[in-house]
Amino acid sequence: MFARTHQYRVGAPVQFDAAYDAITALEYVLGAIGADVVNGFQTVARKRRVEVDHVEAVVEGELNNPLTYLGVVGESGHPGLERVVVKVYVASLATEAEIQRVWQEMLAKSPLVRTFQPAIRFELSLQVVL
Amino acid sequence: MEKPILVGAVLYNPKVSVIWDIIAEFFQANGCPIDTVFYTNYELQAEALLKGHIDIAWNSPLAWLDAQRQSGHTCRAIAMRDTDRDRVSYLITKAQGRIKTIEDLRGKTVAVGAKDSPQATLIPLGLLQRHGLQPGRDVQVRRCDLMVGKHGDHIGGELEAFQCLAAGEADASALIDLNWQTWTQDGTINPHEYTILATTEPFDHCCFTVRADFPPEREQQFLRVLFAMRYDNPKHREMMDLEGLKAWMPGRTSGYGLLHEAVERQQFFAGTQP
Numbered sequence: 281m282f283a284r285t286h287q288y289r290v291g292a293p294v295q296f297d298a299a300y301d302a303i304t305a306l307e308y309v310l311g312a313i314g315a316d317v318v319n320g321f322q323t324v325a326r327k328r329r330v331e332v333d334h335v336e337a338v339v340e341g342e343l344n345n346p347l348t349y350l351g352v353v354g355e356s357g358h359p360g361l362e363r364v365v366v367k368v369y370v371a372s373l374a375t376e377a378e379i380q381r382v383w384q385e386m387l388a389k390s391p392l393v394r395t396f397q398p399a400i401r402f403e404l405s406l407q408v409v410l
Numbered sequence: 411m412e413k414p415i416l417v418g419a420v421l422y423n424p425k426v427s428v429i430w431d432i433i434a435e436f437f438q439a440n441g442c443p444i445d446t447v448f449y450t451n452y453e454l455q456a457e458a459l460l461k462g463h464i465d466i467a468w469n470s471p472l473a474w475l476d477a478q479r480q481s482g483h484t485c486r487a488i489a490m491r492d493t494d495r496d497r498v499s500y501l502i503t504k505a506q507g508r509i510k511t512i513e514d515l516r517g518k519t520v521a522v523g524a525k526d527s528p529q530a531t532l533i534p535l536g537l538l539q540r541h542g543l544q545p546g547r548d549v550q551v552r553r554c555d556l557m558v559g560k561h562g563d564h565i566g567g568e569l570e571a572f573q574c575l576a577a578g579e580a581d582a583s584a585l586i587d588l589n590w591q592t593w594t595q596d597g598t599i600n601p602h603e604y605t606i607l608a609t610t611e612p613f614d615h616c617c618f619t620v621r622a623d624f625p626p627e628r629e630q631q632f633l634r635v636l637f638a639m640r641y642d643n644p645k646h647r648e649m650m651d652l653e654g655l656k657a658w659m660p661g662r663t664s665g666y667g668l669l670h671e672a673v674e675r676q677q678f679f680a681g682t683q684p
Binding site: 296297346347349350351352353354355 | 450
C-alpha cells in the first residue's frame with residue numbers, strides 16, 4: 281500500500297493462523313481505530329493544554345461469522361465486523377473533568393469513530409490511570 | 411493442469427482451516443492437488459459426497475454410517491489416523507460418591523454430549539443399554555446439545571456434561587478417553603476427585619470416505635501422498651500434530667460395529683430418508 285510518501289505491506293483480508301507472517305487488512309482496520317483514538321486524544325489534549333503522560337488502547341473486533349469468509353457451505357451471516365470494543369487507558373494528573381472534555385472532543389472529531397459508531401456495535405470506554 | 415481432488419471437511423472453528431491449508435499445500439507439493447470444501451455439518455457433507463459434489467469426505471464415524479446407509483452400503487473407508495483406531499469412551503463419576511457400578515445409575519442422571527456425538531452420547535448410552543438400563547426410562551439423560559450437526563467434534567458438549575457432574579446436576583458424565591487424558595493433565599478434571607466408572611468397547615473414529623465410483627487411480631494417487639507423511643520428518647510433524655496423529659493408516663470398517671449397534675438401539679436415523 282502507498283500513502284503519500286509512505287508504503288506498507290498488507291496481508292490477507294483475514295487470517296486464522298497465529299503464525300501468519302503479515303498484518304491482515306482486518307488487523308490494520310482495528311489498528312487504525314486504536315491509532316485514531318490514541319493520537320486523536322493526544323492531539324486534543326495538547327491543544328487544550330491538558331497534560332497527559334501516556335495514552336494507549338486495546339482494540340478487539342468480532343466478526344459476524346468468520347466461517348462465511350472461508351465459504352463454509354451451510355453457514356449464514358457475513359464476514360463483516362459485528363462488534364468492536366475499544367478500551368482507552370490515559371495516564372494523567374489532570375482532573376477528571378478536563379480529561380472528559382478532551383475525550384468528548386476527540387470522539388466528536390474522530391473520523392473512524394464517526395464512521396463505525398453508527399454502523400456496528402462500537403463500544404468505547406475510557407479509564408484514567410495514575 | 412490436473413483437476414484437483416475435492417475433499418470435504420466439516421468446520422466448526424475457522425482455525426481448523428489452517429490445518430487443511432497445510433495439508434493442501436503438502437498434496438500440491440507432492441503432485442496431487444486437492445481443493446477443500448468446508449461444510450457446516452455432516453449431513454450436508456454426506457449429501458455432497460453422495461451427489462458427487464466432492465470426491466472424498468473426511469467423515470465422523472456417524473457420518474460414515476450415514477453415508478453407508480444412504481448409499482446402500484457402497485461407500486469405502488480408505489484411510490484414517492492411527493488415533494482414530496481403538497478409542498474408548500468413559501462414564502465417570504465422583505470418586506467419593508455412591509455410584510460404584512453401572513447398575514447404581516438406575517434412577518440417576520447421566521450427562522452426555524450433543525445428541526449426535528458418537529463418543530459422548532450414542533456409544534455411552536449404548537453401554538447403558540447393554541447393561542439393561544434404558545435411557546429416559548431407567549436413567550435420566552441430561553444432554554448437552556452444543557453444536558449439533560458437528561457429531562461431537564466440538565468438545566464443548568463433553569465439557570458441559572462434565573460440568574453438570576461437577577455441579578451435582580448429574581451422577582455420571584460421558585467423555586472420550588482422549589479428553590479424559592487431556593483434562594486430567596491440564597487441571598480441568600481433578601483425577602483424585604473423579605473416577606472411571608465404566609469403559610466402552612473399543613471403537614474407531616473418523617475416516618476418509620469415497621463413493622464406489624471414485625476412480626481407483628485417483629484414490630491411489632491420494633493415498634500415496636497421504637501415506638508419505640512421516641512423523642519423523644519435521645516438515646510433516648507440525649501438520650500431523652495439528653491433526654492429532656502420528657501415522658495415517660488404511661481405512662477399516664470393523665471398528666464401527668459398536669456405534670452401529672448404538673444407532674440401531676436408539677433408532678437414531680428413524681424418520682430420516684435412507
